[in-house]
Amino acid sequence: MNPVIEVQGLWTQFGDHVVHKDLNLTVMPGEVVSLVGGSGSGKTTLMRQILGLEQPTRGTVRVFGIPLQGSSAQLLHKIRKRWGVLFQEGALYSALSVFDNIALPLRELRAFDDEFIRDMVMLKLDMVDIERRHAAKMPADLSGGMIKRIALARALVLEPELVFLDEPTAGLDPDRSESFVRLIQSLHATLNLTVVMVTHDLDTLVSLSDKIAVLAEQRLIVYGTLREAISVRHPFILNFFLGERGLRALSAVGASAKLDGRH
Amino acid sequence: MQQASAPTVLDPEVRQVRAADGAEALALTGAWDIRALESRARSLNSQLRQLAPDPGRHWDLSGIQRLDHIGALLIWQAWGKHRPARLALAHAHEVFFSNLDSAAAAAPAAPFDPLRPVRALGAAVLLTAEHLRGIVQLFGQILIDSFALIRHPLRGPWREISASLFRVGAQALGITALVGFLIGVVLSYLSAEQLKAFGANIFIINLLGMGIIRELGPVIAAVLVAGRSGSAITAQLGVMRVTEELDALSVMGIPHTVRLILPKIVALAIAMPLLILWTSGVALIGGALSANMQLGISVHSFFIGLPAAVPTVNLWLAMGKGVVFGALIALIACHFGLRVQPNTESLGIGTTNSVVTSITAVIIADAVFAVIFSHVGISLS
Ligand SMILES: Nc1ncnc2c1ncn2[C@@H]1O[C@H](COP(=O)(O)OP(=O)(O)O)[C@@H](O)[C@H]1O
Ligand SMILES: [Mg+2]
Numbered sequence: 001m002n003p004v005i006e007v008q009g010l011w012t013q014f015g016d017h018v019v020h021k022d023l024n025l026t027v028m029p030g031e032v033v034s035l036v037g038g039s040g041s042g043k044t045t046l047m048r049q050i051l052g053l054e055q056p057t058r059g060t061v062r063v064f065g066i067p068l069q070g071s072s073a074q075l076l077h078k079i080r081k082r083w084g085v086l087f088q089e090g091a092l093y094s095a096l097s098v099f100d101n102i103a104l105p106l107r108e109l110r111a112f113d114d115e116f117i118r119d120m121v122m123l124k125l126d127m128v129d130i131e132r133r134h135a136a137k138m139p140a141d142l143s144g145g146m147i148k149r150i151a152l153a154r155a156l157v158l159e160p161e162l163v164f165l166d167e168p169t170a171g172l173d174p175d176r177s178e179s180f181v182r183l184i185q186s187l188h189a190t191l192n193l194t195v196v197m198v199t200h201d202l203d204t205l206v207s208l209s210d211k212i213a214v215l216a217e218q219r220l221i222v223y224g225t226l227r228e229a230i231s232v233r234h235p236f237i238l239n240f241f242l243g244e245r246g247l248r249a250l251s252a253v254g255a256s257a258k259l260d261g262r263h
Numbered sequence: 264m265q266q267a268s269a270p271t272v273l274d275p276e277v278r279q280v281r282a283a284d285g286a287e288a289l290a291l292t293g294a295w296d297i298r299a300l301e302s303r304a305r306s307l308n309s310q311l312r313q314l315a316p317d318p319g320r321h322w323d324l325s326g327i328q329r330l331d332h333i334g335a336l337l338i339w340q341a342w343g344k345h346r347p348a349r350l351a352l353a354h355a356h357e358v359f360f361s362n363l364d365s366a367a368a369a370a371p372a373a374p375f376d377p378l379r380p381v382r383a384l385g386a387a388v389l390l391t392a393e394h395l396r397g398i399v400q401l402f403g404q405i406l407i408d409s410f411a412l413i414r415h416p417l418r419g420p421w422r423e424i425s426a427s428l429f430r431v432g433a434q435a436l437g438i439t440a441l442v443g444f445l446i447g448v449v450l451s452y453l454s455a456e457q458l459k460a461f462g463a464n465i466f467i468i469n470l471l472g473m474g475i476i477r478e479l480g481p482v483i484a485a486v487l488v489a490g491r492s493g494s495a496i497t498a499q500l501g502v503m504r505v506t507e508e509l510d511a512l513s514v515m516g517i518p519h520t521v522r523l524i525l526p527k528i529v530a531l532a533i534a535m536p537l538l539i540l541w542t543s544g545v546a547l548i549g550g551a552l553s554a555n556m557q558l559g560i561s562v563h564s565f566f567i568g569l570p571a572a573v574p575t576v577n578l579w580l581a582m583g584k585g586v587v588f589g590a591l592i593a594l595i596a597c598h599f600g601l602r603v604q605p606n607t608e609s610l611g612i613g614t615t616n617s618v619v620t621s622i623t624a625v626i627i628a629d630a631v632f633a634v635i636f637s638h639v640g641i642s643l644s
Contacts, residue, residue, distance in 0.1 A: 082298075094606030111304040112337075120336055126362060140605040159297045159331040190358050191331065 002065050004029050004162055004194045005050060010059035012045055019045055020056070021218035027211075029161075032188060032195040034205045037215030038236055043198045044088075046215070047164060050196070051085060052076065063162070084155030088166040090147035092139040092154070098125075099135040102154045109158075124153040129179060144171045149180070156187070165197035169204045181207050202246055272328050275299050277310050280323065286349075288321035289314055295327050295334030304337060311341035321349040327356060335359035394620075398598045401520070405528060405594075408521050423526035431492040431527075432534030436541060438491065439484050443542035446483060447475065447549030455557035464558045468565055471550040472573035477640070480543030481581050482629055485588040487542075488535060489621040493596040496527055497617035500600025501610045509601075528593040535589025536582040543581065576640040584632055588625050595621040 005027040012020040019042040027033050035043050048054045050061055052068045061068045063079050092101050102121045106112055112120070125132055128149040139147060148171065155163060168184075169177035181204055187193050199205050205212065212229045214222040216236045222229045230241045230250075240246055273293035280290045293299065300307065324338070339346075339360065346360070376382070412419050454470050500523065503509050512519045551565040599617035603609050 095608035109301055111301050113308070116304075116308075116336060116340060119340065120333070123332065123336065123362065138606060159333055 001029055003027060003062075004031075004064060005196065006060075006062040006065075007046075007050065008060050008062075010046075010049065010061065011057045012042065012049070013057045018218055023059070023219050025213060025220060025223065027194060027196060029194055030188075030192050032184075032208050032210045033197070033213055034209040034211070035196065035198045035213050035215060036200070036205065036240065041215045042218070043215055044166065047166060047196070047198060051083075051164065052079075081158060082160055083162040083164065084158065084160035085164045086148070086152050086155045086166060086168055088170070090139070090144075090151035092147055092151055094139050096139075097135070098130075098137050098139070098142070098150055101139070101150065102157055105154065105158050120157065121153075124157055125150075127156075128153045128183065145173065145176050148172060149176075152180075152183075159191065160193070161191075162194045162196070165195065165199070167199060167201075168197055169199065169201045177201065177204060180204075184208060202241075202250075206250060272299075275303060275307060275334075277307065277314065279314065286321050288323050290323040290326055291338065292326035292328070294329040295338065296329045296331040297333045299329075300334060300337065308337060308341070311338070320347065321351075322347050323351045324356065325351045325353050327353065330356045330359055332359055335363065339363045394598070397602070398594055401524070401598050401601075402594055404520050405525055408518070408525055412521070412525075420522055420526045423522065424529050427526045427530030428534055430495075431488065431531055432538060435488060435491055435534075435538060439487055439538055439542045440545045442483060442487060443480065443544075443546040444549040446479060447471070447546035447551075448553045450474065450479070450546075451550035451553035452557060455554060459558065464560065465568070467550075467554045467558060467560065468568040469572040471547060471554070472569050473577070473641075475546045475550065476543050476573055476581055477577050478629070478633075480546060481539045481584040481588065482625065483546075484539045484542040484585070485535065485592065485625040485629075486622055488531070488538065488589070489592045489596075489625060490618055492531065493592045493621045494614050494618050496593065496596035497600040497603070497614045498610065500597060501603030501613050504601065504603045505605045505607075505610065507605075524593075524597045527597060528590050531589035531593040532586045533589070535592075536585030539581050539585040540578075574640045580632070580636055580640055584629065587628055587632075591624050591628060592621045595624060 003026045005025065007023060007025040010020050010023040010025075011018070023046070025046075035046065037043050045054065049056050050063065050068075052061075052063075055069070064082060066075055066079055068076070068079075092098075093104070096104065099121055102124055103117050106117045106120060121135070122132055125135060130146060130149055130153070134142070134146070139150075142150070148168070152165075152168070165184075169180055172180060184193075184195065185208065188195060195208070197204075197208070206226060209226065211224060212222065212226055213220050214229055214232075214234075214237060216234065221234055222232050222237070229237065241250065275291070275293040275295050278290045278292065280288050322342075327334075335356075345364070352360070451467065451471055454467055455464075458464055458467055458470070500509070503523075509519055512522065547566075547569070548562075551560075551562045554560045554565060555562050596617050599613045599620070603613040
């Protein structure tokens with residue numbers, strides 16, 4: 001199996017400020033990878049580089065085996081149709097209604113008739129648990145949580161193989177974020193999605209991730225399963241996972257039993 | 264990935280076959296996912312619809328190699344939006360059809376409305392009235408705030424006023440000078456041709472002096488400022504509305520009329536008359552230079568003759584126009600800025616409306632001035 005994402009020897013520098021120093025990351029098909037790290041550690045920058053929105057100072061990024069640097073526009077367009085992105089603030093087009101936001105990528109393909117598009121949009125709204133009567137509303141009239149779920153519907157409407165989620169559950173109430181996690185889980189199971197997400201929400205992190213990538217000191221200090229991650233002694237990890245909040249989240253999934261010996 | 268484990272993924276295909284019991288069946292094979300359907304959806308759709316009508320038909324979907332929601336919906340629409348009685352479907356693909364039945368509920372269409380043009384006209388009139396009311400209201404609020412300010416002058420937004428003054432005034436000197444100069448040259452050039460024909464060369468001073476100082480200078484400066492600063496003010500306030508900065512000011516108990524709007528109105532009311540003087544001055548210089556070349560009237564004698572041709576009261580009239588135009592432009596720009604809805608399209612429409620409305624308002628105000636002061640400052644010596 002070929003990796004979906006392959007980041008090799010990535011350096012990022014803003015002026016004198018080095019954000020990533022020789023960073024490597026490989027994501028295999030079907031994996032759910034969570035990117036964690038302190039504020040300002042370069043998570044968003046890394047994600048934007050994988051999306052081709054920013055150029056790394058040095059190093060290569062390959063998605064679906066295709067290098068982002070130096071590939072033809074046509075090839076890059078093919079990649080872009082195979083991934084879906086949920087931006088942190090949703091990034092719904094404010095001039096379009098909810099319906100048109102979700103319909104836009106479908107219409108752009110020019111392959112489907114209006115009836116198909118309408119049914120598809122309604123199904124996606126059902127999927128993310130948004131009532132259909134909201135379809136005609138404008139993004140400005142929606143709450144943050146609704147915007148996020150509609151943005152997810154838009155990201156998923158073209159059946160992507162790879163999904164990026166930036167803080168998917170931040171700003172959702174606990175109930176919603178739990179149903180969000182279940183939604184991602186079921187999509188992952190049915191479509192064999194590959195998911196890369198940035199999150200600070202331990203519950204989401206613990207219940208979704210196959211692998212955790214911890215970004216600190218300009219590189220990935222750990223890249224492995226939850227158990228591998230928490231066995232590393234590093235101030236950030238101790239703080240993040242083994243603080244009071246972290247232990248609570250871990251105990252919820254029965255992971256804390258393994259930790260008791262260490263405290 | 265799936266394609267790596269499966270042998271080869273075939274193109275989507277529809278075939279008529281005989282099922283085990285001898286009945287006719289439709290067999291769907293290959294990949295029915297978005298990657299494969301993207302280019303073939305239309306032809307497959309028409310093919311399916313041609314073959315599908317018989318409700319008792321047997322459907323064999325077990326040969327489908329890959330399926331997703333897009334493919335499932337396409338097939339389900341060919342079924343006439345309900346599951347056929349006789350269907351062979353791989354268990355793993357069940358999930359894509361599981362929630363399709365709810366998609367049938369159609370959204371209600373908008374009813375036909377014969378009175379629509381009338382309604383639209385009424386709405387436009389009401390909207391205009393609403394704008395007028397909003398502007399008057401804003402003006403009233405600003406007056407109230409100004410009285411409060413007179414009682415506590417130290418709390419005034421002096422810093423903001425000074426910053427606005429620099430932006431709308433000092434930074435506009437270049438463009439107003441350029442446009443004013445060119446207008447002066449062109450006007451002088453065209454008039455000189457006519458005056459020469461009548462041998463009335465010396466009247467170029469009256470013509471340019473009156474025309475530029477009384478009318479053209481104020482209007483040109485006002486139109487330029489409306490385009491330049493009016494749009495900037497509307498866009499700034501609009502973005503602040505979009506990003507909830509206005510709300511943040513309100514909850515801190517800082518009234519945005521005092522912090523944001525009053526400084527702009529005051530700054531434009533001060534800067535506008537000065538800009539008008541500047542524009543008219545440069546336009547007159549342009550006119551004098553052109554007159555010198557065309558008619559041989561020296562620049563020196565042009566400006567010596569000017570006070571006699573144009574009574575001083577015209578300057579005061581121009582300055583008065585400046586105060587009114589400046590305040591109008593700022594008021595209208597702020598009004599439209601505050602009305603921007605939190606979306607990008609509304610921001611664009613608001614900015615356009617602001618500039619168009621303020622230029623129109625300036626021209627109307629100029630006409631009002633012309634009527635009121637028709638006997639002031641016009642001497643026929
Ligand atoms: N365009 C930029 N110019 C300069 N510095 C930047 C830029 N983008 C990000 N940075 C810096 O890079 C670091 C990483 O930022 P970011 O990726 O946003 O962190 P995170 O998402 O992990 O909080 C921060 O210190 C930020 O200040
Ligand atoms: Mg970030």
